[in-house]
């Protein structure tokens with residue numbers, strides 16, 4: 001019996017091509033639906049491999065054009081009778097089915113974690129069939145997560161929308177730097193939200209960490225002078241909104257006074273924010289500054305960290321810290337792949353043993 005595999009953009013197209021090339025007597029052995037492309041610069045395209053054969057001894061023309069016959073063919077394609085197959089044919093069918101099941105399981109995990117393009121395609125392309133799905137996704141995630149290990153720049157600017165946790169994170173960082181023996185200075189540009197400012201003032205006063213609030217460019221320049229001898233200058237900014245051009249311009253002109261080469265611009269984003277909102281704000285910031293790294297805040301409140309992972313990958317913005325609660329200064333951790341994997345769903349990992357699993 002002769003077997004042929006025809007590849008087309010859809011099942012229907014493959015069937016039509018098969019009939020044109022081999023006549024109406026063909027029988028479908030199996031089909032495989034998959035997609036190709038979908039990287040950063042190419043669109044995802046559906047493909048279908050149709051494997052068919054001409055039954056021995058059957059010469060009668062079988063009409064396959066009407067709907068009923070097509071349905072009949074389709075049934076055969078999905079559920080070939082195992083009894084009618086040789087062992088190697090059966091194995092082939094199982095491999096096809098197995099691959100479909102693995103891919104759809106992998107897709108389900110990515111959907112549950114709100115993973116979007118281009119990370120989606122990176123995690124799925126050429127998915128191997130001889131690996132446990134959860135393990136393979138985890139390995140691919142580790143390869144794709146962008147991480148920055150610590151900041152060496154003196155000026156560290158926290159940017160992001162109102163309520164994302166900038167002021168709280170600033171206090172956590174200041175206290176931790178102070179504990180590690182660094183001379184820290186905080187400049188707050190957030191004269192709008194008095195509440196959180198006093199909250200951090202109480203904490204920093206106890207450790208004698210200097211804190212200056214400024215509301216215009218002149219006072220910002222004089223605060224920078226005062227902070228000249230510090231090892232680290234943390235700059236807490238007001239929350240930017242998509243629609244407040246005046247505030248955006250004010251922030252831009254103040255930050256222009258920093259030595260960019262010695263400054264780290266850190267985007268603080270809550271892990272519960274929708275990716276469309278993150279993208280919109282990112283575009284605004286990037287219209288006048290370059291962001292260097294990302295703090296995933298409120299990971300304790302998120303269902304999955306997949307949205308921020310997709311955002312980080314999309315904009316090549318590396319993670320630097322995760323914040324996981326309201327306690328200052330405890331609730332902050334360095335971004336590490338293992339920490340990040342903990343906040344993803346359905347990976348079914350025993351994180352403590354995972355290192356060994358990946359290496360073995």
Ligand SMILES: Nc1nc2c(ncn2[C@@H]2O[C@H](COP(=O)(O)OP(=O)(O)O)[C@@H](O)[C@H]2O)c(=O)[nH]1
Nearest residue numbers: 162163164165166167168196298323324325326
């Ligand atoms: N659950 C949780 N809450 C946080 C975290 N970080 C900050 N918050 C809370 O989020 C709210 C807004 O924080 P704030 O620092 O004022 O945000 P800002 O407007 O960006 O400066 C406050 O109630 C914080 O206690 C975190 O990691 N987890």
Ligand SMILES: [Mg+2]
Nearest residue numbers: 166167190196
């Ligand atoms: Mg604030």
